[in-house]
Amino acid sequence: MIGWIIVLVVLTAAGIPAGIGISKLNKEHAEARNVSLNGVDFNSLIDGEYTGSYEGGMFKWRANTVKVIVSEGKLSEIEPISGVVDQGKGSTKMLYDRVIANQSLMVDTISGATLTSKGYLKAVEIALSQAN
Amino acid sequence: MISPQPAHKEQTSMGTIMSHKAFGMYAEDCLDAVCREVARLESILSRYIPESDVSRINQNAGRNFVEVNPETFNILARSLELSAICDGNFDITIAPLVNLWNIGKNSFTQPPIREMKQVLELVNYRDLILDASSKKVGLSRPRQAIDLGGIGKGYTGDCILEIFRDFGVTSAYSNLGGNVVTLGAKPDGTPWNIGIQHPRLVDSLIGSLAVIDRSIVTSGSYQRFSNDSLGNQFHHIIDPATGYPVESGLVSVTIVSDNAMTADVLSTALFVMGVNRGMELLMSFPKTEAILMDSEEKVFVSKGLKGHFQPNEGIEYTILE
DSSP: OHHHHHHHHHHHHHTOOTTOOHHHHHHHHHHHHTOOOOOOOGGGOOSEEEEEEEOOSTTOTTOEEEEEEEETTEEEEEEEEESOOOOSTTHHHHHHHHHHHHTSSOOSEEESOOSHHHHHHHHHHHHHHTTO | OOOSSOEEEEEEETTEEEEEEEESTTHHHHHHHHHHHHHHHHHHHOTTSTTSHHHHHHHTTTTOOEEOOHHHHHHHHHHHHHHHHTTTSSOGGGHHHHHHTTBTBSOOOOOOHHHHHHHHTTOOGGGEEEETTTTEEEESSTTOOOOOTTTHHHHHHHHHHHHHHHTTOOEEEEEETTEEEEESOOTTSOOEEEEEEOSSOTTOEEEEEEESSOEEEEEETTTTOEEOTTOOEEOSOBOTTTSSBOOSSEEEEEEEESOHHHHHHHHHHHHHHHHHHHHHHHTTSTTEEEEEEETTOOEEEEGGGTTTEEEOTTOOEEEEO
């Protein structure tokens, strides 16, 4: 049962439509892996509310929009507006909580691999880049 | 004098995405050298490149000994040592099984049992014969083959650390598709913060590790799983003893060590061996620690990581004394 859940979660997460070629799928994944997240200086954020949208890659699978609130120079809230599908067990909320707790979009690097979360973090970055 | 701007490079090699970051006067040149080194190692260690040492050994299985690069020879010798220490739970002659399951391709299916039995007999690291005097290597039987997928990236990580040092870099990391090596601390003196990917939640970490001068390798059953027409789910880590994807009760193993090659091998071996036997094996490796997650998502952390491991929200963990 858990096996099916995992497979379903992954297929949903990747949003794989029937009939898309594997080579295109690989291309999309490679693109997602290569999304860079380093454009925000968390030390100089200006208070305010900002929205950010990430276009979601070649097939728009990871398109999403978020609103962020900066108060007292710190990122205090991330609110999904559209396109954010929780990856199970509130994990997307945990992702946002980690960003707020660390005042950083990333740990330095990850042992393991991740794709969709990067798309979500990209929208946060685009929103926050307006606060710099 | 450390330059404030780090150099950063990404490359695709060894079937994965690699990312390197270094601080220092010669960081840019250093990362160029790192990328060249990775490409060089792939060209001798990959079994998907027909001219590589490994491919030539495989092509001549059961027929001839082949002369290899002294470096290849040393990696193979160390592989055999580690296979013996791990009691065969890590075995570089697993290639025929990996082929049978079609791992590394886009789908894999459960092989017929009769075929499985035949192929399973081909997996035995003792059949890889090394002749130290002539630096020649051979496999005893036809159709046998080696695959350095469980050790090659670790070895590469150790080589990258040496290149960092050669260029006077004192603060850097490389992430070789989830195998991470770190050199020194961050330029501000704080430890590197390494996330440990959650094996089941795409967007989540098990937690993070604060490390200086350590290699971190994670083997998880999250990678490359697939389901066949019957709805069975498989992952990519095959038990050399049974021929089937490992069912040891573990879904993720992270090894933290001062040696990336050892960390790479142990992450696979512990995954196969499970918590109890795995932790026993770990005792024989000094300066080597582990973070394990079982199928009920309980996390076990070896005691040397106390104070270095920060669990993610909602993750409960036990320190193994």
